[in-house]
Amino acid sequence: MPSEHPGPRSRTIPGAIRDPDAVRASRRRLVTEAAGTAVAATAFGIVYGLAARAAGFSIVEALAMSIIVLAGASQFAAVGFVAQGLPWIAIVLLTFLLNARHLLYSAALAPWLQGRSRAERAAMAHGLTDESFAVSLAHFKRIGWGDARGYWLGAAFIVIPWPIATLVGYLGGEAIPSPQALGLDVVFAATMACLAVAVITGRRELAAAISGAVIAVIAALATSTAIGIVAGGVVGPLVGLLVPHRPTDPSDAAPPSPEGHDEAIGVAP
Amino acid sequence: MSLDLVLLALLMGAVTYPSRAIPLLVPGVDRLPKPVLAYLRLVGPAVLAALAAASVLVVTKSGGGPGLHVGVESIAVLVAMGLVIWRRNLLLGIAAAACIVAIARAAGIA
Numbered sequence: 377m378p379s380e381h382p383g384p385r386s387r388t389i390p391g392a393i394r395d396p397d398a399v400r401a402s403r404r405r406l407v408t409e410a411a412g413t414a415v416a417a418t419a420f421g422i423v424y425g426l427a428a429r430a431a432g433f434s435i436v437e438a439l440a441m442s443i444i445v446l447a448g449a450s451q452f453a454a455v456g457f458v459a460q461g462l463p464w465i466a467i468v469l470l471t472f473l474l475n476a477r478h479l480l481y482s483a484a485l486a487p488w489l490q491g492r493s494r495a496e497r498a499a500m501a502h503g504l505t506d507e508s509f510a511v512s513l514a515h516f517k518r519i520g521w522g523d524a525r526g527y528w529l530g531a532a533f534i535v536i537p538w539p540i541a542t543l544v545g546y547l548g549g550e551a552i553p554s555p556q557a558l559g560l561d562v563v564f565a566a567t568m569a570c571l572a573v574a575v576i577t578g579r580r581e582l583a584a585a586i587s588g589a590v591i592a593v594i595a596a597l598a599t600s601t602a603i604g605i606v607a608g609g610v611v612g613p614l615v616g617l618l619v620p621h622r623p624t625d626p627s628d629a630a631p632p633s634p635e636g637h638d639e640a641i642g643v644a645p
Numbered sequence: 646m647s648l649d650l651v652l653l654a655l656l657m658g659a660v661t662y663p664s665r666a667i668p669l670l671v672p673g674v675d676r677l678p679k680p681v682l683a684y685l686r687l688v689g690p691a692v693l694a695a696l697a698a699a700s701v702l703v704v705t706k707s708g709g710g711p712g713l714h715v716g717v718e719s720i721a722v723l724v725a726m727g728l729v730i731w732r733r734n735l736l737l738g739i740a741a742a743a744c745i746v747a748i749a750r751a752a753g754i755a
Contacts, residue, residue, distance in 0.1 A: 416735075416736070419736055420735075420736075433647075433650055434646045434647045434648065434650070436646060436651060437647060437648065437649070437650035437651055437654065440650070440651045440654040441650070441654045441657070444655060444658035445654055445657045445658050445661055446661075447661055449693065450661070453696055454657060456696075456700055458650065458653075460705070464656065467653065467657070468653075468656045468657060468660055469660075470692065470696070471657040471660055471661060472660040472664075473688055473692045474688075474693070475661040475664050475665075476664050476685055476688050477664075477685060477686075477688065478661070478664040478665045479664045479667070479668060479677065480677075480682065480685055480686070481665075482664065482665050482667065482668035483668040483676070483677055485668075485669065486668045486669050489669060490672070497666075497669045497670055498666060498670060500669065501662065501665040501666035502662065502665065502666075504665040504669075556750070557747065557750060557751070558743060559721070559742070559743035559744065559746030559747035559750065560743060561746075562718050562721050562722065562742050562743060562746045563739055563742070563743055564700060565696075565697050565700040565701040565718065565722050565742075566722050566725040566738065566742035566743070567739055568696040568697035568700065569693075569694070569697035569701075569722045569726050570725050570729045570735045570738040571693045571735070572690050572693035572694040572726075573726045573729045574729060574733075574735060575689045575690050575693065580683075581686070581690040584687035584688075584690045585690035585691060585693070585694035586694065587691070588690070588691030588692065588695040588698075589694040589695055589698035589699075590698070591695070592694075592696075592698050592699045593698050593702050593703060593713075596699045597703060597711050597712070597713060599711075600711060601699050601703050601705075601711060604695070604699050604703065605692070605695045605696055605699050608694070608695025608698070608699070609688065609695050609696075610691075611691075612687070612690075612691025612694070613684050613687035613688050613691050614684075616687040616690075617680075617683060617684065617687065
């Protein structure tokens with residue numbers, strides 16, 4: 377169990393709260409917020425388990441994704457691509473692109489956690505998701521220092537329910553003889569589209585999303601689906617960067633935070 | 646029981662973990678150059694939109710090549726997006742998309 381103290385090199389802002397009761401109150405708020413994300417994670421995990429089963433994953437394969445990758449959007453993407461028989465190299469490349477946003481989260485948390493041991497930070501990194509980032513950074517800002525125990529609490533509310541929900545969804549899929557008849561094959565595309573809408577917070581994101589979609593379809597029709605998606609994912613942001621800078625654009629705020637970060641809704645985990 | 650995709654999961658984990666860990670573990674990397682930050686912020690929307698569009702609009706024809714497909718699935722996805730904009734609820738949008746496709750197929754439309 378991590379100690380209460382942030383360590384000598386961690387960020388501590390003036391007026392940081394040291395009163396144990398106040399810190400515990402902030403942790404209780406973190407738990408409340410994290411519990412809400414856990415409910416969403418559970419629902420998505422069940423849908424993911426269903427989709428993985430429908431795509432032909434074994435139960436071990438579906439669970440391995442949820443434990444090792446722990447990133448909902450890329451797991452949904454992998455399920456869709458495996459079902460379409462796309463090459464692994466395309467799946468791995470898209471996973472890298474989809475999960476590159478974690479660099480932003482990690483960079484935002486790093487100053488708060490620099491005082492922790494390297495081993496602990498390495499372990500913390502695995503539990504860094506959209507949701508654990510949002511609730512832990514909000515907690516750090518409330519108390520003014522990087523509370524490792526708070527981080528672990530927030531992460532636990534995603535790391536634990538996600539694989540369990542995957543298992544429930546996978547096993548529950550036995551009761552569904554024909555996933556296509558229930559429209560479950562459209563869940564992947566709908567999830568990706570809804571997530572895209574959720575992360576659009578400004579004109580640049582909108583331009584990147586539209587151009588990414590158009591480029592993907594054109595390139596996919598000309599070559600293959602995998603190449604099209606990679607092309608859209610790589611070139612779309614470049615088009616977005618061409619949109620004139622607007623100081624009030626939320627996409628310019630840095631680093632990302634729960635108050636204004638670029639995952640307006642996010643997907644579990 | 647197949648275990649082939651466990652290797653894929655490991656590869657996916659191998660390209661995901663560095664994004665999560667490098668700024669936390671390497672001093673100074675937490676201050677990424679502005680152009681890199683700006684690009685990274687746009688990767689998510691672009692990749693997600695590319696995935697959605699290609700998944701719903703591009704199908705593999707019987708001959709093996711890719712072809713354009715505009716069907717009830719496209720309408721379902723558009724409705725889902727509209728619901729997310731309106732209600733800010735992902736699950737609602739996804740559930741609506743599945744329901745639209747299921748009803749259309751039950752009615753023999755799709």
